[in-house]
Amino acid sequence: MSQETKALFIIFGATGDLAHRKLYPAIYKLYKKGFLGESFAVIGTARREWSDDYYQDVVMDSISDLTESEEHARTFAGHFRYQSHNVKDTEHYHMLKDLADKLDDEYGIEGNRIFYLSMSPSFFGTITSHLREQNLVTDNGFNRVIIEKPFGSDFDSSKELNDEINASFDEDQLYRIDHYLGKEMVQNILALRFSNRLIENSWNKESISNFQITLSEDLGVEERGEYYDKSGALRDMVQNHVLQMVSLLTMNSPKSFTTVEVRKEKMAILNALKDPVVTQDEDTEFVRGQYDTSDNGETKGYRSEDKVDPESLTETFVAGKIFIDTDEWRDTPVYIRTGKRLAQKTSRVDVVFNPSETALYDDKPTVLSILVSPDEGFELLLNNKQIGPGMHLEPVRLSAVRSEETVEESPEAYEKLILDVLNGDETHFAHWQEVATSWKYVDQIRKRWDSYTDSIPFYPALTMGPDEADTLIENDGNNWIYKA
Template structure:
């Protein structure tokens, strides 16, 4: 049985899609595993007028359970509701009184977690009123979880952070990125620092390039209004991809603690080369999907302007100016309406300096590069591609794969990202959350790309649904005499 954690959760945006679809089911998983038992409570808030009972009914629906499920009913009995206007200071006094009441009822020791699933423009307002009205004056811990987007650029992100910093210390702020809760993302550290074989080769002397691909099969769906003001660069690169890249690029931390891991991620991001105008134009490409067989073009989607220049695809080349990675590029790409939905990392090692098997008289194909592939989703596991002799007469070589994939039984028992991250927040472990320093360096890099693109008129649409993006994404890597490890029709 897991260690029981004690806390009051206050969800701002507690009747939203994220809360019902991800947060409450994740909390129920923690309840069934014993992390939550008797000493926890939840206050959901939104502008909607609901009773506690009506809110509990909605939570039950989100869990997919019946009233006959005694375990679920006991869990749901810890949920309460307050209609709340985040801009009205008086409402926080009502919230404070309810929090104090539940603190006594469930013996919560004054521990409070505030989850802001709201528009970023309200972050500073909520944080300020929480402090001013005494909601953070309890004797236990106070922790603030905020959802992305954390700003639109460095300046707006800094304004948000400055507003939060007036009420909460940096170690109290948990900037959630659900990718950091994925099992195989966390496995990056285990593979790197738990294996001498891997870590001794994890540098520019042995690695030719590293590729990170986040591919989405669907289009913008119901997110069109938000997405057209964000785009793939802000929506995926600034947060998810930069976090993955920092884990791949960082040095080994002094200890496996959130402070030391974050310090090394920041050092890596500090060494990331921020491009000038010419280099940004050369090393980053963007795309927007057109129409397919039964798919509308992006510009024909609901709530999307017909002349939109918003990108639905990004590919780029990242360079780190440090001793470990100088000269080894990191290639990234992400987009909507691509061939399939998956996330993977391909680590391409350098070929032997001399290929003794490919002399003309041997009639043997050149050796292929060794590749370590980390499959993040939907399947989870690793593949290591090696060269070996074919079975039979003569001496021919062929690539073979050494595979490990999480089986169905283990996969079902793997914690969901939000389950893991809520658990980490209760522990006070910030390892899998982005620090302000990480966010700031990521924005500085992305802002330069955005500024260059804003000066140019793209030729959209430039790729078809079901492909892997525009031809320029392939040309980007082919200029360096390389190719994507995952490609269609290879």
């Protein structure tokens, strides 16, 4: 049986899509596996007027595909309570405290509390100050705060937000969720690099020509048009997911696998990011794009999406090359691209090795691909002698891709990250210094793009982005490995 942790979850934004789609199923899986036993409870809060019974039915609906039995699911949902809540109303926090204390006694939780802020960041400071002032923070157990992105819209706003939260909670009580850091294959990057001598010995600038990170989505902005038009792909994806992956791919080996040591090595990379060159000519290191109507006319362009400015210059695509100014990686580019309405949904890293030094063969580069989602696993592209006369080469692919069944049964990112919070393990969460340094890097790009107000490159929906993204990498004599 797994080690059971006692905890009371208080979820702000309990009626939202994230809670229904991700949080309740994740908590149920932890319950099924024994990480949560009978000594846990959940209080859901939001503005809607829901009863406990209705809330429990909503939870039952969200886990309907996962349940062992109706009885098991009903027992689980019985641990949930609902309180209609205005986050600015002090009286509501007094009511919340009364309910929390009551559930703490009822389920023997011993003061352990996890506050999950699944709401607009504009409320984070208000909520955390009320939690402290109205004594929802306990003295006898742990108190941890989970924060969803976006964490600010630039360095200044993120610092203001962080200062507000730090007035009530210490940094080691804060868990900033980046769900990419919960993905199995992203966590596997360090295992791959530091537990295989073959890989470890060749993971350097002498052996590696370039890294390529592709995070592509085939969907558009859906119902998020209003939010996305103020955000864009740079803030939505590069500042967090992409730069976190860059740090994992290029950091030095930590002295031990502890939060402090891993963060120290990641920060060394983020602090060494070379200032990006952003121009409107071919010398630029970052290009942007916006999806237009698809070639067949069936998929509408970004400017036609609901709640999007019909003259918007918001980028739905970013491609760039990132340089790390350290002795280990100087002049080795990390190419990145991410966007919406691209040809296929995929998250992957392609590590392109330099050709062999011998002139015996016309060999192609060896490529190691780390498949993050929807496929999970590794692929290694090697040169192989063609069968028959002569010494002609052909590529051969060694593949270790997990089966659909294995992927289906693997813990989902939110399940793993919530378990980390229960265990007090901050390794797979973004520290404030990481967030701040990432924002400072991204702000330089944003500032330049905001000064270019005449136009933005377009790409047909369901392609792999604008031509400028291909030119960016081809100017260096390289090509994108992944072609949809």
